[in-house]
Amino acid sequence: MFEQFEKATKDFQQVTKSNYDAMVRSYGELNRGLQGIGEQVTSYSKQAFADATGTFEKLVGAKSLEQVVEIQSQAAKKAYDSWVAEATKIGELYASVARDAYKPVENAVVKTTNTATASTNSSAA
Numbered sequence: 420m421f422e423q424f425e426k427a428t429k430d431f432q433q434v435t436k437s438n439y440d441a442m443v444r445s446y447g448e449l450n451r452g453l454q455g456i457g458e459q460v461t462s463y464s465k466q467a468f469a470d471a472t473g474t475f476e477k478l479v480g481a482k483s484l485e486q487v488v489e490i491q492s493q494a495a496k497k498a499y500d501s502w503v504a505e506a507t508k509i510g511e512l513y514a515s516v517a518r519d520a521y522k523p524v525e526n527a528v529v530k531t532t533n534t535a536t537a538s539t540n541s542s543a544a
Contacts, residue, residue: 434531441527445520452516459512463505470497 474494481487 430534430537434534437530438527441523444523448523449516449520452512452519456509456512456516459505459509463501467498467501470494470501 471494474490477490477494478487481490
């Protein structure tokens, strides 16, 4: 009886350590992914600002109202297309971060379930 309790205690300690390690790995993956997303957003923001500055310079040099409308229309189309592409890319990055951060937890859950099942089966015997 005591041996079963001792084994169950050791199994519980190993599972707890394993789960803790899995959470640390998960947080590491989450941190790396969010840093990558932050870098992507920063890069996009710099490019959008540069595009807006270029558009402003073109508008200042416009000679007619037709040119102003044409410049503004082109800039709006480019900004929209760029934003849609960036939003898609950021969405894919978030999905990737979620997958990568969940992977260590998923593995820990499987391991914990297997350990608990094995421990229960051995104590029932």
